[in-house]
Amino acid sequence: MDSQRTQNIRAVSARINSFHSSIYFSQTVGAEYAKYGLEPGVEGNMAARSAPLGRVNPGVVSAAYYNYSPNFVADMLPRLWETVTPEQMVQARFDAVSAFMAELFGDRDDIALLTEAATQMTETLAPVLAAMDFAGRTLAAATADVIGGHQATTAFEKMWDVATVAREFRGDGHVASLVTAGVPGIDALMLDVATGAGFRPRAAQKTRGYTDEEWQTAQTRLAEAGLITVDKDDRGFDLPTITEAGRDLKEQVEVLTDGTVAAAWSVLDDETIESLLSPSRDLLRVIAKSGAFPSNIFARPEKKAG
Template sequence: MVSVDQPTPPLDPKLVARAHRAVEPLHSHMYFAPEHDERFSALGLKPGRMSYFAGRAAPMGAVGAGVVTATFYNFSPSLVAHMIPRAWTLASPEQVVAARFDAARASITRLLGEEVIDSAEFAELAGLLREACDALTPEGRPLYAGHADLPWPGEPVLDLWHAASLLREHRGDGHIAALLHADLSGIEALITHTVTGRGFTEPAAKATRGWSDDEWAAGVAALTERGLIDDGGLTAAGKDLRARIEAETDVLSADPWLALGAETTERVTHLAKGMAGRMVAHGAYPPGVLARS
């Protein structure tokens, strides 16, 4: 035990990043689950981006396109405006939240199976993730704050998914703060990630995020002018900036893992990787999706 006269040892930033990568699929698999499209289509929402925007934004209420653009960050404002607020004329935020939890329950149950869900390890992971969320605070984290206002479901499957969602959105809000600190707009953040080869391909990034060829070219020109991109790749300065963004994101998302401590965080990482691996083995993601994350 650390004495009161000694500083608490810092948590290895690599452990923070590993914990995030292990837990993230427990949430994000749902965007590729057939149950997601089924539940949202039943409400009258179009599968794909309308359902995605409405699903993540619904805990904040019937917000407008500007709020969704701001909190989601790297989507074209015109694409968001094409979907929001129209989505709220088709289904209320309350209906969307309920459908989302229902889809999460169904997809996790299908991908993991009753035996895993009923196991001591699953209950342990759900409890540890909920405990980690006790350290999260809403200041400057609007998307997280909306989700944190939702009551805990009170059943292990959904408590685990809700905790993974809170951790994901809290980290995402911090990542946006790091991007703003780096003076990168939404499209510039997307471009600098895409050219690393670890994100979407350029055509996929444009298509899924709604940016035109002209908007993309303007973003590349601005980044080239700043000396961050050269000949289709990041310059040394660009690589350094992206590294600093990721490091700052880890710092801003460290609180839940600091609260658990290194040993317990390692346990969470081990358990979550096992659950996520089982999901992937049962077809949770299209080929190559996790390789890009």
């Protein structure tokens, strides 16, 4: 990381990502998806996130998601669209976000301060979104299209809309960077797991749909390449740990990813970017303390607050 500016953009982007993804393990969100006949968790989340793409072939979704098992997506997605339409799921996700944000922020004593923080984030990031070139960013472009037609009613819903577009924009750039660096999706997932700051190994494997054989093959490949070591956790499951070589590879990918978003962020000066650190931290602390990132899924939930 070659500058304080880049470090600050990464920090804000990570918190934006957490703000977006805070809905994924919410019972309130799952209940909204269940109204359409979907199982809370992986089913509902896959339908909701891919819905802006429309009723596309599973290969399009697995390519966009990148670190999900293509076989898993190919098996699940057609079944989902037999139960609910993409158009219904676009609205269902907005309804779910509205319910989740009301539950999270609705009756807090510090609601005025948090509303101000969300408003500052939304207004400050607006020029960044306006400067985004979505060419080559399929999921981000589709997501921006549906969010562009959404009339959010609260500061927190508006913040989620902005965070989601920004998250998918950097995410598509990150996928391109992984492809450039020659890192397959399952390897990228396992390297993240191996940092000890993201998914627990079994949760990552299950939610992304990899078989034991696929997971073991990738783990062996990365260990032989010197990118991870493998020990056992307290339950006897394999526990990958990233090596310095693995961290170097991840940093190479992040540098490439930084380049894919630099033009959009160039509309903000260094001081303005730095001004986003405090409000983003305040919002994420509330979300992290709410249990939005369960400890049985994430190794260090507190890291989601940046």
